[in-house]
Amino acid sequence: MRVLASVAIGLLLFSSQLWAQFGNGSRQYPRPQQPSVPATENLPAINPAKVPVVHALPNETALAEVAQKEAILQALREKKFDLQLVDTPLADFAKLLAAKLGVPVQMNVRALENIGLGPDMPITYAMTDLRAETHLRLILRELELTYLVTPYGVTITTPDEADNHEEARFYPLGDLVYLAEATPAFQPDFDSIINVIDTSIRPESWQEGGSLISPINDGVSIAQTHGIHEEIAGLLKAIRQAKAYPGDAYPTEALSIYPHAEETTELRRQLATRQVSARFNDTPLKEVIAHVAKAGDIRIIIDHRSLSFEGLAEDIPITLTVDEIPLKQVLDMLAEQYELSWYTFDNVVVITTPDEAENELETRIYPVRDLLWCGLDASQPEVRQLLESIHLSGFGGYFWGNSRDVGTIHAPPMNDVDTLIEAITTTVSCDSWENLGGPGSITPLDECLIISQTEHVHEKVAALLADVRRHPRKFDPQAIAQQVQTANAEAEVVMYQSPVDKTGAPMLTQEDLQAIAARVKTLVATETWDGDQHFLDPVHSGLIVRNRKDVQRKVAAYLKQINLQPPPPPEIFLGNGQGGGGFGGGGFGNTPTTQTPTQPPNATPTNQSGGFF
Incomplete structure (x- = not known):
């Protein structure tokens, strides 16, 4: 019994300590012991010119690999040549391309064999004066293949295999994620630019479990394939170009994110202005396209793979008569009458199916x-x-x-x-x-x-x-501006409600509300709080604020950060007893709206859940 009594007394004392610490409403929670720091008065003054920083040495090996890869990409973008292939094996095409580029071109034989292709796959293709990358994409797309660029050359492979070769790149975005007048405490807006990237550039590649974007160093690190990285770089370049436009001479033409867009624009101009005449009667599509291309002096290629998926071929008979009409109209007539479609790629017109054209965004x-x-x-x-x-x-x-x-x-x-x-x-x-x-x-x-x-x-x-x-x-x-200035000067009364817990009880005490009110008065429009016409008072379970409209917006923005907001629907009262009116017709000064008089801030609310709120 004596032991039990001792235990009971001990529990009682411990409970008393807990109540004193947690249960008396003062919320004096225990805090972990803080490490001791030197008194600030004993610390030397900071000299910004002598703040030490880390100076890193460049990784020469990594930089050399980047330079090698960029040299190969530049050769693909800039080297132009004619290419005539008739049942040429894929392996021979790779050797021919390597000779023209001056870089190794290899095949991922294992990946090709997995989809039933081999080095002896025959290729028939004819195009003149195109960039190497355009030749490569047009040829490989027919075979449902793609290519990779590494510091050591070009590799022909499958799309699935290419997706396994993501590379991480860093994109500096300081000029896009900060406002020009941002303070050091301003948080950069990465969400907007990330949303643009993953909704505009191959959205399917950003699915759950796919590639990632991570903010770092006023930029983002992105893991993606080479082709998508090229589009991201073009997107950011075009955004910066548009942001730099002057206000007094503002261009409104859309900007393409793709390199060599000027050649594509010129091709579209030629399609709209060059006229042709022709008469076709059950003429194979292949011959029609050859005639139109020669008459308009443009490059046109048929997407045989997509046509075959729809049961079409290059020899489908075409009956069409045109007389001095633009090339674009001829292509539109072919598309409409024979369930075809077309689009421009670089400086080439591609004849394809509507479904395939829909995929070419x-x-x-x-x-x-x-x-x-x-x-x-x-x-x-x-x-x-x-x-x-x-x-x-x-x-x-x-x-x-x-x-x-x-x-x-x-x-x-x-x-x-x-x-x-x-x-x-x-x-x-x-x-x-x-x-x-x-x-x-x-x-x-x-x-x-x-x-x-x-x-x-x-x-x-x-x-x-x-x-x-x-x-x-x-x-x-x-x-x-004059009407806005007049309206801003109007006083408005707004009441804010304390957040509540699961039982509906206010989570902020009167002491909390008083502290918040004092802080707002010292941070927001300090000179306007006169305690008479413009005041901020704690009431029951919230705050009541009366001030100019422009000040009210600043107060609302501050209080929103601590989840102190007007209840829905907001109860807003005009201090001068008049409605705000509108700009239409009579502008400000519409018929006053009758408002129920509000209780004074220190009144005791009656028969209201949560007082004023």
């Missing part, structure tokens, strides 16, 4: 700065402040204002990126976009739209935007 960057925000230059701080006051979201990938209607100022409707995207996806080949199961995607970034679509859909998008630009809106920014 091209990514372009559409500069739309002049179509956003009624053409206001949002790169200027005063314009950003104006747009923030109007409480628009979505510009530049950043969300201005908070998620509730706090400090809202009504303005005439302005185009934001969502407006443009909706206009495009609902009126231009609507079933070709991913939201309706199509292959195309459209992603905003800053003042651009990044669109991955087929060549023909791109033409329709460009035509729509050109038509919109022909009818610019009439807009007086000075008048709007």
Whole structure:
């Protein structure tokens, strides 16, 4: 019994200590012992010029391999030559290509044998004055093959085997993930640029368990195949080019992410301007294409592999009469009448099937700065402040204002990126976009739209935007700025509710709310809090704030970080008893809205769950 009594007394004492520590509402939780640090007054002053840094030596071996690989890539991109092959074995083609490039070209024989191909696979092909990489892609695509580039040469292999040879590359993005006026504490916006990359560049390759993107050193490290890395590099280059456009001479033509895009653009111009005449009566497709190519002085190739999948061949009979019409129209007529399609690749026209053409997506960057925000230059701080006051979201990938209607100022409707995207996806080949199961995607970034679509859909998008630009809106920014300034000066009362626990009880005490109120007053618009017309007071289980609308938006943004928000729907009261009005027609000063008078901050709420809230 004496032992049991001793145990009971011990438990009682221990429980008392626990209550004193945890149960008295003071939340004085035990803290781990901190390591001792020297007193700051004993530390020497920091001299920025003498802060030690690590100076790394370059890895000469790795740099040499990068240089060797880049030399091979440059040869593929720049060396042009004619190529005539008639039942030439694949192995002989590899030797011929190696001689023209001056680099080794090998075959992954094991990978080829796994899909039933061998070095003796015959190739028939004829094209003049094309780059080596264009020859290589056109030939290998017919065989459902691809190639790898290493520091030691070119390897012909299968797509599955190439997917197993991902390489990690680093892309510096400091100029794309930081605002120009960002402070050192500003967190870079990697999410927006990563979203653009994995939705615009081969989305299927970023599936779960596939390639990864990881932010590091104001950039991203990406594990992908060589071909996709080339597209990513082109995408980032085009984005930077669009961002650098001046506001006073703003080009609106879409930018391609692919190298040598200027030659493709020239080919498309020739297709639209060069005219041909011809009459075909049950003429084999092969002969029709040869005639059109010669008459228009352009390169055209037939995608035999894709046609064979649809039961078609190069000898299908064509009956067609054309008289002085553009080459593009001839190709469109062939496509429409014989269930074919076509697209441009480098400076070659490829005749294929509709399904295959749908897989040949091209990514372009559409500069739309002049179509956003009624053409206001949002790169200027005063314009950003104006747009923030109007409480628009979505510009530049950043969300201005908070998620509730706090400090809202009504303005005439302005185009934001969502407006443009909706206009495009609902009126231009609507079933070709991913939201309706199509292959195309459209992603905003800053003042651009990044669109991955087929060549023909791109033409329709460009035509729509050109038509919109022909009818610019009439807009007086000075008048709007004056109205916004007047509206910002209006006082508004907003009530914020404390987060609650599972039982519905407020998680913040009065002491917490008082501390938050004091902190807001010292950090947000300090000079405006006079305690009379403009105040911030803790009440029951939240805060009540009265201040100018522009200040209210800043307060809301700060409180949102600690999950202190107006309850849905937000209860917003105008301090002057009048509605905000709108810009349309009479602008500000519409008929006042009758509001239920609010209780004073120190009143005791009655019959309300959570007091005011």
